[in-house]
Amino acid sequence: MTRRFRQALAFEWVKFRSVRSTVWTTAVMAALPAPGAAFVAATGSLQPDDTVLGGSLTLSVPALMLAAVVGALTVCGEYGSGTVRTTFAVVPRRGTVLAAKAVLVAGLLYALALPATAGAYLVGDALLDDGYAQGEPLPALFGVAAAFSVAGLLGLAAGTLIRHAAGTVTAVIAALLLPSMIGPLFGGAERWVAGSSPTAALEKLMQTSDASTDAVGSLGAWPSLLLVTGYTALALLAAAALLRRRDV
């Protein structure tokens, strides 16, 4: 890492932890999965064909949305308050700013999502009845944590492109939720539409019964994650290109 980049990263970290919205959204995201596992076990609401891993991570889907919101907030908060001018006065190389935000968002979300989802699995494993298939938590949980990082980056890219918080959050929630909602409308193409969303990649990694081949396609869990990572990277590149050219 160059000195410039380290400084930009330190700048982003101070900004991230000194505003309530980003701190609380991140905290709720990390706290959500474990109680979800306990809740599913207490209500006995798990489908018979589900896995312990999938059932334990039930609330990791809404947590994934919060991860995307965290990514969006790190940039939309700047545009909303005008801080973006201060940021670019301090670090005039805008690509560096976006890269620092991306490293912070991806690193932080991974570091929090991994223990949060692993903890949820341990809670579910202890509380759920023995009748269910176990599922394979390793290496799947590393992929689950990576899905959180990718969702955060998608939020960051969308936020950089759209700039307004409300619009960005709507857009990323739609990207996460809509494919599985409107997928059935596409008939035979459902599994292509629904299967390409970050949520589908997460569900496949979770080995939940929701991730049936009919609903989200036959593309495997890891290739799905790779696909989502690929288009997120493209979105970030587009965001970087626009950011360099745009007046602030």
Added chain:
Amino acid sequence: MAGRARLPSVGDMIDVHELTKRYGAKSAVDGLSFTVRPGRVTGFLGPNGAGKSTTMRLILGLDAPTSGSALVGGRAYAELAAPLRTVGSLLDAKGVHGGRSAYAHLAGMAAGSGIPRRRVDEVLREVGLDPATARRRTKGFSLGMGQRLGIAAALLGDPAVLILDEPVNGLDTEGIRWIRELMKSLAAEGRTVFLSSHLMSELELTADHLVVIGRGRLLADAPMREFIESHSGGQTLVRSPEAERLRELLRAAGGRVSLDARGGWLVDGLATAAIGELARHHGVALHELTPRLSSLEEVYTAMAGATGEYRTEAAR
């Protein structure tokens, strides 16, 4: 700030060259060229909407020019090795997140430019924000406190160049006097101080040099005194115990004479020196002989009127 002394150097100049910024068909800045030199306060004067803020954003690299260039120390802002240590800026919109404390705002900027954290405490003290206030979220700040935070941010990197957009906005009389003294002392240390205002009276008391724009075009670039002199009406106030005799002499020499409200004659059309010599030649004693300078306000009003623009501004 004590103990810091700088020598003016070429590296500290702001150099705006043929700068143009168009938004659609409208030019916010139109072929603007001027230089801001170190060691003095340069006022950037123009009515609201004249293009001052746009010019400053262009200098800071926040907006990209349609054509032309704006350089600091010979380099574009984005190419500066240490931007915050070279240029301190305060923009009209302060650029502070309301949910963040003043301290965290400055600490982030310091972290982002490799400036030691203790410098945050120094600038907070310098602008008079006490530690308890600095730890509060800026949402509850008054306009004046926000402006002090903005100045603190500008001073953070101990920069050679200061670019301040309307720094006295929202400050009380004591705050305005503080800014005025601060600007002068920063310039006296050899720094380049460039501050905009639409308040002509404010610049008249602070600035040594003036860059005046209207509708994105340069109207004047001159030392303050020269600007006022060259744009004054060329009137002279003259008083004498032999008032009537003097008036006859002045009229005979081709001057237009009118009575000044405070006593004495206001003379148009004769140079001040010529009036003095005329009086001596005829043995008339003079008690006062003063070239009457227009205030900056009057000059700007006259200029604006002459170009047929900003009549409502001029009428203020």
